[in-house]
Amino acid sequence: MSRLLRRKIPALFSLLFMIGLLWPVPAAGADTLYEVTYAGKIGAAAVRMQLQLKGGAVAGSTLYNRVRGPYRLQGSLDRLRRIHLQEYDRHGRLVGVFQGRLPSLLQFYGTWSGPEGLRRLGFNLTAAPPPPAPGQKPFRAGIWSRIGVAPYEPATLIIAASTPQGFRFTLTAFSGSHTGVVTGIAKLNGNVAIWTDPRRGCRLQLAMVQDLLSITAFGNCSDTAGAGVFFDGDYHEGVWNEPLPTLVDLGVLDTPAQDSSFRELVGRFYDLFVETFHLLSPAEDLDGLGAKVMVGWVRGLNGSDEAIVMAGPDGSFSAAVLDGERIRYFSDMPGFQERPPRTVAQWCGRFPEKKLVRMNERAF
Template sequence: MNTSTDRAASIGKLLVATLAILSSAAQAAGFDCAKASSPTEQRICADAQLSKQDETLQALYAQVPASPDWRADQRAWLARRDACGDDACLRNLYADRIVVLRHARTPFHWGTRWQRVDAGGHDGAQLDITQVNERQFSFSFDAVAGVNSGALSETARFSAPDTASYVGDAKMDTQGCVLTFRRVLNRLEVEQQGGAFACGAGVGVSYGGDYVAAARDPNAEPSLLSLGVASTPAQDAALRKLLGRDYRTMVATASVVDTQADNLDGNGARVVGMFVQGVACDTKSVLMSDAHGHLWAGVWEAGAVSAPAQLRYYTNVAADKQRLPKTIAAVNAETCPGEPVTVRMMP
């Protein structure tokens, strides 16, 4: 028989466990969420994924060399973080910074393979630097933006021990292209002046950005949440369940994301349009979502040669399973010239 002493002991154990859980939740970020004061800190503490990213970042930062330069670099990053206006911005900044910090102890050598830090996953770039001497080095870029690409192999000349530049010319058909290479602690910062065409690249392709020394792509796989398509972790989880394998298909179409696309249905749903640069007419997606958890999604995929493209339509609204919303139907009408589209109503 349970005595009052037993019940008191049980209640005491339950209270201790509850307090431990609450304490763990409050410390899930890299700082004490109970003391969060700025809007950015409060936003981080309110989101489990952002809290986890902050915790990871703090653990990595604790391992970087203890130097004034690294402290100044971290303060500059924190200023950029605090200027973010939404969760998607924060997720991407954290993802990029985590990649940088994971490579913090990699010795800096100009002559190696470099990979661009790219949380979005649709703007990859690789840079090989060879034949380095005190005056110059050879470089070779390979970069993409959607299905468009760019490649440039030339010579950059040092203007200081940590800075080199390449200036295009008419002979190489790169007049107006200026690339500046700067060492920043463990990474390489590339600044591009001049448009894609001036630098020998396709539409939307750039060589600029931060690079870390790595043989392979060091970036985390993007998600609809990190890309700003899903607005919350719960919505991202619901989309994974609804779309199944087409979750990855939708991510692959999100080279360009429009979070303020037109709603033609008048139902108050948020509409996000996505497409891949260069093949926007048949490699695209649309997501509609409302405050009640209702989802409507269209995923387009190009067919094989001479085969029609395909629209796969998903919704968790039973009454709309066999009816395309006007918003998705309108996007379906904007197909590649002469290309038929097969519509599949997914279960």
């Protein structure tokens, strides 16, 4: 649970923390094999795709209409549910690359490109909810937590009293400081449960996919929540308990070696940077050092939760992050340990009311 939620919703955090002590769960899906069949289109071509997912490894096949197959798929899935697949023909030749996102096990979308990257087509694939496994009791009462999302976008489903037609639930989701809450009765319809809001035109489908509860939103559900908030995703039984992503996962840094050096520089404040880079954007290197500059902020908390990281081509850094009434500044760039480079100084100038604190010691 991020500092954002601890600060903005202390009552909910305290409740979930106490439940977590009584009902801890490991990170979901690490040792579970999920087998899913998708159908949809890549550009105008109809396709069926079968995937086997276990931890971060993905394998499978594609079968196109009017094309011999199947083609073999091999790739990976990261902790933020971004998926990379390479597609090979029966002779082992690379014929395509899928780059996309798996917001839930029942949805897969992104871009397919040819082996040279010259031809690019969008794709959108969906899977039908599977029938329940023998002896499986779906939609168990209790807390379910969304997995595979960054710490700024958690969601919690609480299933309460059941009725002959379905069950009562409360679904709460966040995107930064923005929230969305849906409460009502989901009606059983075969192997899924459906909740609808005819006035807003929003429909939620809840389905069990092995040990995960998958939620898919249809129609206009944005009116039920603040900007950027979404309800789709896979939910694991229990309280959310996943590790934070790294700055490489988030796209702030490029390599694990960079990440290791940055961790050494900022020490215990590394998590503060991670929890601040919710939304991010490249910025100009005003010093002409050939540095990669990224600025980040938490949705709805501009001015209180912001950061900048300037990564030089020599492996050095200048970085700053807001921390209450302070701007914590870190640098091992030659000539900029005591004073920020122009790029960082201009960013710091946006917060004249905050005190600049130079953090010169490593590994504190």
